[in-house]
Amino acid sequence: MQVNFQIIRQSENAPPWVQSYDLEVEPGNTILDCLNQIKWEYDGTLAFRKNCRNTICGSCAMRINGRSGLACKENVAQEIARTQTLSDSGIPKITIAPLGNLPVIKDLVVDMGNFWQGLEAISPYVDSSGLPIPETEFTQSPQEREGLNLPGNCILCGACYSECNAIEVNPQFVGPHALAKANRLVTDSRDNQTSQRLEEYNSETTGVWGCTRCQYCNSVCPTGVEPLEQIGKIKQKILATHQHTKEPVSTAIRHRQVLVELVKSGGWIDERQFGIKVVGNSLRDLKGLASLGPLGLRMLSRGKFPWSFEPSEGTAAVRSLIESVEKSSNY
Known part of the structure; x- marks a missing residue:
């Protein structure tokens, strides 16, 4: 089948422009397959990131028909059925653009610096300092480990960050990806910094209260992490710590x-x-x-x-x- 690909191209600090490619593809081809075809057969200057091709690394996140996702996961038939848009020549059209909320380096490649800074801000590692050192290792019950499964599935692809309304109006907000990881840390029984973390995540603008609860992060997450639900769980923990206290609250x-x-x-x-x-x-x-x-x-x-x-x-x-x-x- 013939499909028209409209790709938003851009160089750093330059205005974007649209380049069109008509390809002969199979309905089951992934968007990444099609981008590879363009680069290998039509235009070697097209820039995009890729690695595992199997929904593991998160490298190929981009906006596909206005919705952030992984190019290795979404396929041609799904996108055509979802949008049902046609090009000027009357064939199905798929529009590809770089992730939102991040500056463009070239074409579909964005600068992930702010994304990683948001993650770094929540101290994304288990801190067991102060706990008795076990003879072998820190262990968890199956129930304790199960609580880490969902936030632990995050592959840091940036899809949720790209769609986040809170970041669009407040770049200081750490982002749904960071707060999903944050809930993994305050849930982890091996971490000894829970109260300090909750105080840190309690910020009204950069932490959990900066979230607008728009649900976009949940809708685009390719691994079902449900960042909004993780943010909600942190809020519940924060509220629980202040339920019976007489100290001033935010x-x-x-x-x-x-x-x-x-x-x-x-x-x-x-x-x-x-x-x-x-x-x-x-x-x-x-x-x-x-x-x-x-x-x-x-x-x-x-x-x-x-x-x-x-x-x-x-x-x-x-x-x-x-x-x-x-x-x-x-x-």
């Missing part, structure tokens, strides 16, 4: 706690209390309260400030559901 933790408190109380959020309790820390943060002023005035001027609050008819059912979840998750 705005992000208050946001979660107040949201649950208000929904349990009224079935949905009482917007009159939410900002005051979260940003204003229940009238204890005068600077935070002052920051609400401009927003409050705009809401008042546009008739969007609720003067009263009516609890939901299903408040009791909502409260029961939340309490059941809290009980089952030991939070």
Whole structure:
């Protein structure tokens, strides 16, 4: 079958441009097979990364028809069926572009420096310092080891990083790949730095609270790591450590706690209390309260400030559901 490949090409610090190639391919050919065909038979200047060709190394991550994935995993038939787009000549079209959120070096090759810095920021290694040294090795039960399986499947391909909305607006966010690895560390029974790690990952902008929960990282992960779920597990651990403490907590933790408190109380959020309790820390943060002023005035001027609050008819059912979840998750 004939397929048109539209490849976004670019040199460093230069504007991108599109080059078109018409290939005769088999439906089962992978996208990497097709890129190899272009490079070997049509254009040796095309640059892209590859290595294992078997969904192990993560080298060939790129955007395929607007969605980040591995070129060695996605095949022609799947992509044509998914997008059903045609070229100007009327044949099926597949568009290939470099990963997002990373600067382009050449064509489909990106500079992964920021990606690796995000990983380095979470101290991605087990730290057993301070633990008694065993005679042979640090051992784990099958149950303890099982908890490491999912985050341990990450091959650091960059697909989740490429699609991350949080990184797009805040380059200081460490990224879903790093936080998925972070949950592996705070889950590992051989690590002796859990409390320090949770404090580090508690950052409102660079850590777990910087995540926008858009689900894109889960949808593109080629190995099913589900980075968003790993981030959620870290949040649960952080919240559990602050559940009974009287120490001041961050705005992000208050946001979660107040949201649950208000929904349990009224079935949905009482917007009159939410900002005051979260940003204003229940009238204890005068600077935070002052920051609400401009927003409050705009809401008042546009008739969007609720003067009263009516609890939901299903408040009791909502409260029961939340309490059941809290009980089952030991939070």
